[in-house]
Amino acid sequence: MTTLEFDSVTKVYHVRGAGQMKALDDVSFTLSSGQTIGLVGQSGSGKSTIAKILTQLETPTSGEIRLDGTPIPRRGKGLRDYRQQLRMVFQDPFASLNPYHSIRHHVERPLRLDNVVPKKEVEDEVRRLLDRVRLDPDSVIDRRPHELSGGQRQRVAIARALASRPRLLVADEPVSMLDVSIRMGVLNLLADLQREEGLGVLYITHDLATARHFSDEILVLNQGKVVESGTADDVILRPQNPYTQELRAASPDPESHFASAPGLSGGAR
Amino acid sequence: MRDSLLSIDDFSVVYDVDPPVEAVTHVSLELRRGEILGLAGESGCGKTTLAYGVQRLLKAPAVISSGSVTFRDISGEDIDVNSLGQEEMRRFRWDKISMVFQGAMNALNPVATIGSQLADVFEVHRPDMNRAARRDAVNELLEIVKVGAARSRSYPHELSGGMRQRVMIAMALALRPQLMIMDEPTTALDVLVQREILKQISQLRHEFGFSVIFITHDLPLLLEISDRIAIMRKGEIVEIDTAERIWTAPQHEYTRTLLSSFPRLTGERGVVVR
Numbered sequence: 001m002t003t004l005e006f007d008s009v010t011k012v013y014h015v016r017g018a019g020q021m022k023a024l025d026d027v028s029f030t031l032s033s034g035q036t037i038g039l040v041g042q043s044g045s046g047k048s049t050i051a052k053i054l055t056q057l058e059t060p061t062s063g064e065i066r067l068d069g070t071p072i073p074r075r076g077k078g079l080r081d082y083r084q085q086l087r088m089v090f091q092d093p094f095a096s097l098n099p100y101h102s103i104r105h106h107v108e109r110p111l112r113l114d115n116v117v118p119k120k121e122v123e124d125e126v127r128r129l130l131d132r133v134r135l136d137p138d139s140v141i142d143r144r145p146h147e148l149s150g151g152q153r154q155r156v157a158i159a160r161a162l163a164s165r166p167r168l169l170v171a172d173e174p175v176s177m178l179d180v181s182i183r184m185g186v187l188n189l190l191a192d193l194q195r196e197e198g199l200g201v202l203y204i205t206h207d208l209a210t211a212r213h214f215s216d217e218i219l220v221l222n223q224g225k226v227v228e229s230g231t232a233d234d235v236i237l238r239p240q241n242p243y244t245q246e247l248r249a250a251s252p253d254p255e256s257h258f259a260s261a262p263g264l265s266g267g268a269r
Numbered sequence: 270m271r272d273s274l275l276s277i278d279d280f281s282v283v284y285d286v287d288p289p290v291e292a293v294t295h296v297s298l299e300l301r302r303g304e305i306l307g308l309a310g311e312s313g314c315g316k317t318t319l320a321y322g323v324q325r326l327l328k329a330p331a332v333i334s335s336g337s338v339t340f341r342d343i344s345g346e347d348i349d350v351n352s353l354g355q356e357e358m359r360r361f362r363w364d365k366i367s368m369v370f371q372g373a374m375n376a377l378n379p380v381a382t383i384g385s386q387l388a389d390v391f392e393v394h395r396p397d398m399n400r401a402a403r404r405d406a407v408n409e410l411l412e413i414v415k416v417g418a419a420r421s422r423s424y425p426h427e428l429s430g431g432m433r434q435r436v437m438i439a440m441a442l443a444l445r446p447q448l449m450i451m452d453e454p455t456t457a458l459d460v461l462v463q464r465e466i467l468k469q470i471s472q473l474r475h476e477f478g479f480s481v482i483f484i485t486h487d488l489p490l491l492l493e494i495s496d497r498i499a500i501m502r503k504g505e506i507v508e509i510d511t512a513e514r515i516w517t518a519p520q521h522e523y524t525r526t527l528l529s530s531f532p533r534l535t536g537e538r539g540v541v542v543r
């Protein structure tokens with residue numbers, strides 16, 4: 001059981017000419033292995049700042065992040081070990097893979113850097129990981145990113161994230177760049193992996209419907225503050241905070257639309 | 270039964286490359302006056318090509334390889350869009366059919382005020398208007414879309430994305446067209462801003478009575494705002510029906526696939542299975 005505590009984190013950016021900008025304001029949550037937390041909010045609400053701080057690409061202005069009770073080291077081997085435990089899947093699979101390198105290269109690099117398996121087993125492990133994300137190793141391993149579809153690329157990114165055998169995964173809008181009919185496939189894959197490997201997943205999205213579907217708990221972020229949190233169904237079906245209610249009312253919901261106004265069409269309400 | 274505004278008959282577009290790509294194949298469609306028609310499909314299905322093709326906005330290597338488009342003007346005249354000469358076509362566009370483009374928020378000229386860009390429309394299409402009349406018309410448009418006349422001297426970068434999109438809608442509305450084609454008009458916007466813009470489109474439609482072809486991959490959104498929805502795949506319309514029928518009784522397998530791509534926001538947890 002791995003537990004990550006994000007404890008009272010505040011992040012202030014200094015903007016030239018505009019003074020201070022509080023991107024995160026006293027944000028706290030706990031992510032445990034075996035659990036998916038959905039982090040929802042509009043652009044500019046601080047979602048990605050949380051991802052950057054979790055991966056230590058940014059340091060908090062105040063507050064602390066602890067992995068199993070130990071504060072995250074700021075540098076050196078300790079930081080590398082932490083990053084081996086927590087991996088990231090980025091939004092844009094067209095930008096997050098290097099066009100020069102084969103799929104093999106992308107997946108074996110973390111294996112070699114973190115000495116996950118003995119050298120002679122690297123090839124087998126790459127194939128196992130590709131298989132794990134439901135890609136056919138024989139047909140993709142020697143290809144380059146541009147030869148794959150967006151969905152296949154995102155699967156490669158997931159295989160790469162899993163290579164170092166992390167306990168926690170941060171997925172920042174992992175399907176928003178993909179065609180709608182393949183989004184569920186990628187999200188279902190993440191959900192299966194989460195269950196089978198007991199991963200803790202932080203699913204960052206602006207889409208309330210998928211957040212509800214794939215999360216155990218949901219945190220709603222507005223202007224750097226957590227305005228509401230709870231089980232997915234409580235937050236989406238019975239929102240208490242006015243901002244959450246507003247978000248929910250603005251999200252497309254054909255279910256309620258046709259239930260409340262049978263036969264009515266036209267006119268956004 | 271409302272009367273017809275636009276008849277698209279056996280319309281095909283081919284990208285004349287080697288080998289040729291059929292982007293739109295034999296599409297026939299009847300658009301009614303005042304209706305919102307949703308056009309749903311994934312990237313590459315031909316929905317944007319169809320929308321451009323109807324207004325003959327396609328560039329080589331795209332070629333209209335078959336079919337006709339007839340616009341039934343409010344005056345009673347039937348206009349065969351494919352037979353219009355260059356000058357007639359120039360006058361037809363924006364006057365009868367206007368468009369809100371994909372990523373329209375970034376379509377404004379960054380070094381001209383929004384007022385002057387709106388005035389351009391009148392300068393080109395209504396040469397008889399004098400400067401004062403143009404200014405009044407621009408101010409009126411900005412009030413209609415709730416940006417406010419006071420912003421007419423603002424530059425695009427001084428406005429938020431949602432405001433810029435409203436300016437684009439004002440521009441599309443300028444000549445009181447009978448049809449507005451909107452290509453993913455809210456995709457880049459936040460859900461709250463998106464809802465505001467959708468409300469506004471709906472209000473304007475009631476007020477001015479134009480028809481809308483609304484193109485997006487976001488089927489749940491279309492289900493809420495459209496009268497009818499056409500589902501497009503690989504250049505073909507595989508199903509067209511009222512929004513309610515698409516939701517409750519989709520006929521085509523691909524429509525069901527699209528529906529099942531969206532988890533339910535409310536109701537039972539899971540995706541929509543039909």
